[in-house]
């Protein structure tokens with residue numbers, strides 16, 4: 001439970017403006033979570049549904065009537081696509097963030113604790129990955145994976161995992177290295193604990209606290225990258241799921257002919273969810289970032305001395 | 308002059324006869340961490356000789372104190388015994404088992420018998436682990452107990468160290484305990500494996516004055532109850548006097564004096580020990596003896612002084628103590644801190660670049676400044692000598708050669724004093740030449 005407390009500590013410690021940022025972000029994200037979880041009930045139609053009760057949907061129908069936000073070029077209901085898109089987006093984000101978190105945590109812990117050549121090689125690989133522009137990396141992996149396992153939620157999540165893995169790895173490895181030098185780790189070794197025990201019982205609980213914040217910051221980024229992948233046609237195929245980025249790219253031609261509803265709503269969804277995730281991430285980051293926190297402490301101290 | 312370890316063993320009390328741990332010529336050298344570029348080109352970046360040739364015998368049931376200033380290698384020696392510090396050379400034998408050859412499973416196994424208590428109890432406990440888990444963890448690691456049995460033994464250990472009622476502490480986290488309580492928990496964790504030897508690395512130095520003596524008393528009680536042997540590491544001689552049967556005084560990775568506590572305190576022989584004993588805070592306010600802390604700073608362990616490592620700080624140092632170029636620089640600079648500014652400016656102009664003196668050597672060249680001659684430099688040296696003729700430095704100067712470009716100074720060849728018997732103790736100091744040494748007694752400078 002101590003681990004849980006440490007993980008949640010940043011959430012409890014937020015104050016002032018950052019608390020409001022956090023709150024606003026949580027409300028926005030919660031809205032999309034509701035859409036995603038309840039898609040079956042909220043969306044009037046399926047994401048790849050072209051007809052209902054034997055009646056074909058109209059092509060490019062204006063918002064209103066049977067289709068709240070209109071239909072698009074492929075006869076799909078836009079509102080349904082937006083709702084189902086939330087599910088796709090959150091599925092991919094959760095998978096990608098969890099994947100890079102778990103993998104980064106495991107690799108970072110082992111690399112930091114073991115050190116030596118293993119560590120150096122991993123650091124080199126991770127630095128190389130980190131140096132790549134995220135989108136380019138995601139495209140490369142998207143291509144490779146689409147070939148192997150098909151373009152779907154899993155392949156999109158995997159390519160994003162690769163993109164964000166280095167960040168977790170770095171943070172976890174660095175805090176592992178400093179924790180490794182701490183007395184309680186030496187004490188554990190003095191007790192006769194093998195490396196496995198030291199990592200799981202003494203290091204894990206003390207390095208994990210930096211991870212959730214990166215997760216929330218990355219989530220927003222991951223959504224942007226996912227949208228870009230979809231826009232480039234490397235995301236989820238329209239028959240496998242609703243992808244906001246894909247819809248946006250389809251809507252590009254419509255915009256010039258005055259058809260605004262096919263693009264605006266998926267675009268707005270992307271922007272809104274990114275905003276929400278960013279607010280959560282930044283709200284947390286502000287309380288966790290030691291530099292910002294130190295400033296706040298100093299200010300209080302100065303006021304106290306004046307009094 | 309190498310001493311035979313068997314003959315060199317200091318006399319012990321009769322009851323401590325069985326040798327538990329025997330350390331021979333132990334060395335722990337750390338490579339200095341240079342820049343990665345330097346390492347890439349294989350450049351030698353030097354080593355810190357944290358422990359540099361130590362012989363020790365620890366008898367079953369005794370309390371051996373390791374005393375010395377910061378950086379003398381006390382902790383490193385203690386850690387080496389548990390195989391926690393990289394052993395460069397020498398040997399550590401624990402009941403026929405050679406710790407320096409062990410690794411992995413064997414080392415973890417032997418650590419059941421050798422335990423450690425750390426200086427900072429807050430750092431020694433995992434902040435994310437409650438006391439019950441932390442104290443019981445050694446038993447789980449070695450698969451010695453689980454379930455109810457584990458809990459019973461944890462409760463027992465906690466009550467032994469005075470954390471009672473134990474129920475109150477089981478679910479606490481280290482952050483919720485006071486320093487003294489944390490240290491008790493650390494001790495409980497150390498004794499739960501029923502160890503033979505406990506290494507206590509400054510166990511009380513970070514605690515409140517009020518709990519220090521209680522903790523030492525607790526450790527003495529535990530020793531009697533559990534038949535423990537202690538290595539007590541401290542820089543505080545007063546607590547060593549109270550706690551230890553024998554004391555080893557350490558300086559820059561060496562033992563410079565070792566003997567029974569009574570003898571060390573009644574008649575300290577090594578000048579370093581003398582200054583440490585002299586610096587013990589006096590409880591008697593009427594006696595206002597000057598606090599005679601060793602002068603000067605602790606030298607850089609990466610390039611220790613030549614000869615006797617203590618010589619730059621030793622008030623009794625004489626010719627064969629290892630005088631060298633760096634001492635000249637220290638002499639000049641400490642002289643300059645005492646003179647008026649105008650005088651400093653004049654003298655500083657006379658003497659040229661002194662950076663070359665940083666390369667340790669038994670000959671030193673003191674160059675004259677621009678527009679000055681060796682004669683001027685010589686005059687400055689004479690002034691310094693006249694200002695403080697008792698300065699031990701001058702005893703090390705064999706001859707001065709005045710040339711145009713400056714003054715060359717030859718020092719007496721130094722010698723690194725080995726540990727040897729003197730009275731009832733062993734001392735590493737030229738003031739106590741080995742018995743049978745042809746050389747007469749050294750000049751005893753007045754104190």
Ligand SMILES: Nc1ncnc2c1ncn2[C@@H]1O[C@H](COP(=O)(O)OP(=O)(O)OP(=O)(O)O)[C@@H](O)[C@H]1O
Nearest residue numbers: 337355357376377378379380381382383384542608
């Ligand atoms: N892991 C290490 N790497 C490099 N140098 C080290 C390491 N551990 C210790 N040293 C060096 O070895 C020397 C002895 O250190 P050690 O900690 O044993 O001294 P100490 O007597 O315990 O001092 P203190 O009273 O400050 O604890 C010091 O110069 C220190 O800088």
Ligand code: SF4
Nearest residue numbers: 615618621628736737
């Ligand atoms: S050998 Fe003895 S007298 Fe000489 S410097 Fe060392 S401690 Fe002082």
Ligand SMILES: [Mg+2]
Nearest residue numbers: 381382383508
């Ligand atoms: Mg120490």
